[in-house]
Amino acid sequence: MAIIDLRSDTVTRPTLAMREAMAGAEVGDDVFGEDPSIRRLEEETAALFGHESALFAPSGTMTNQIAIKAHTQPGDEMICEETCHVYTWEAGGPAVLSGVTCRTIPGDRGVIEPGQLLDKIRPINDHFTRTRLVALENTHNRGGGRVYPLDYIKAIREWTRTNSLILHCDGARIWNAMIATGTSAAEYGAQFDSLSVCFSKGLGAPVGSAIVGSRDFIKRCRKVRKLFGGGMRQAGFLAAAALHGLRHHVDRLAEDHAHAQVLAKTLRQLPGVRLDPDSVETNLIWFRLDPTVGSANQLVAHLKERGILVHQSGPELMRVCTHLDVSAKQIDQACSVFEELLGSRASRNTIL
Ligand SMILES: *Cc1c(COP(=O)(O)O)cnc(C)c1O
Numbered sequence: 001m002a003i004i005d006l007r008s009d010t011v012t013r014p015t016l017a018m019r020e021a022m023a024g025a026e027v028g029d030d031v032f033g034e035d036p037s038i039r040r041l042e043e044e045t046a047a048l049f050g051h052e053s054a055l056f057a058p059s060g061t062m063t064n065q066i067a068i069k070a071h072t073q074p075g076d077e078m079i080c081e082e083t084c085h086v087y088t089w090e091a092g093g094p095a096v097l098s099g100v101t102c103r104t105i106p107g108d109r110g111v112i113e114p115g116q117l118l119d120k121i122r123p124i125n126d127h128f129t130r131t132r133l134v135a136l137e138n139t140h141n142r143g144g145g146r147v148y149p150l151d152y153i154k155a156i157r158e159w160t161r162t163n164s165l166i167l168h169c170d171g172a173r174i175w176n177a178m179i180a181t182g183t184s185a186a187e188y189g190a191q192f193d194s195l196s197v198c199f200s201k202g203l204g205a206p207v208g209s210a211i212v213g214s215r216d217f218i219k220r221c222r223k224v225r226k227l228f229g230g231g232m233r234q235a236g237f238l239a240a241a242a243l244h245g246l247r248h249h250v251d252r253l254a255e256d257h258a259h260a261q262v263l264a265k266t267l268r269q270l271p272g273v274r275l276d277p278d279s280v281e282t283n284l285i286w287f288r289l290d291p292t293v294g295s296a297n298q299l300v301a302h303l304k305e306r307g308i309l310v311h312q313s314g315p316e317l318m319r320v321c322t323h324l325d326v327s328a329k330q331i332d333q334a335c336s337v338f339e340e341l342l343g344s345r346a347s348r349n350t351i352l
Pocket residue numbers: 058059060061062064085086137139140141170172173198209
């Protein structure tokens with residue numbers, strides 16, 4: 001039985017063309033700045049977002065945490081949404097690695113409204129930390145893959161500029177936001193001092209993320225990358241995969257979004273499934289199962305028996321994610337299995 005793995009867009013394996021690009025990559029020692037494939041990837045990524053410079057690193061957690069460290073001093077404060085990745089899903093990185101406290105703000109499906117920020121800057125006073133940095137996540141994972149509205153980003157940008165704060169974007173899925181809205185990388189890039197972007201999710205590369213920003217900032221990031229143990233040697237093989245993803249796998253994200261709509265349409269018609277019809281904007285579908293129908297545990301187990309893997313996050317909450325390695329036919333198969341398990345009352349009662 002072929003497994004249909006809908007747990008995450010990190011599960012993709014390199015395509016044949018990507019493997020060929022990797023095999024043929026020119027490489028050198030990147031700690032010496034001598035890997036031509038990495039330099040090419042960094043230059044193309046920086047240019048795409050309209051920034052001066054970029055830095056390749058092994059993971060999105062590392063690029064976010066490098067950026068936070070390079071932007072701050074110990075004792076500074078970062079403002080972010082309470083369920084965001086940099087605060088919630090990176091093992092306390094800001095505190096552990098940078099000595100930075102986080103002021104978290106409840107968002108609407110991951111999105112902070114500009115007005116919520118207005119009174120959040122600490123006065124300059126011996127009692128307080130220095131408010132230094134604001135981090136936004138686009139698209140927002142726990143927010144259901146929600147796209148950060150561009151007018152909100154622009155208003156927050158204006159406010160950070162006026163108040164000499166730094167604005168960072170966790171853009172692990174910025175590509176999905178670009179495709180969902182038609183907003184260009186350059187337009188998003190212009191709103192932020194730095195962005196972290198990921199090649200190993202939607203773009204299908206095996207490893208890697210980049211930070212983009214000014215030349216001076218990226219120079220500081222390079223040193224922090226070394227400090228964090230992220231300086232790699234002949235990693236051009238990985239950069240070649242990332243570059244292949246960047247050149248060939250951005251536009252196709254529209255397919256993943258269409259697949260997510262097909263799945264969402266099926267799921268929301270099923271009894272016991274709680275899914276906000278408007279919440280699916282990109283490739284992520286977060287939904288809840290009414291406990292009277294069964295537990296997420298049970299549903300996940302039954303799906304697994306039928307070759308469908310989904311991500312479980314709590315007793316009722318699950319996530320389904322579309323990506324490069326799931327075909328339209330497999331999406332239809334997955335829909336049939338969901339219908340079989342949850343569709344009619346009779347089968348539902350016997351199965352869950
Ligand atoms: C996946 C992800 C990251 C980075 O994750 P790594 O696994 O460390 O590459 C950062 N931010 C968001 C929103 C993510 O979903």
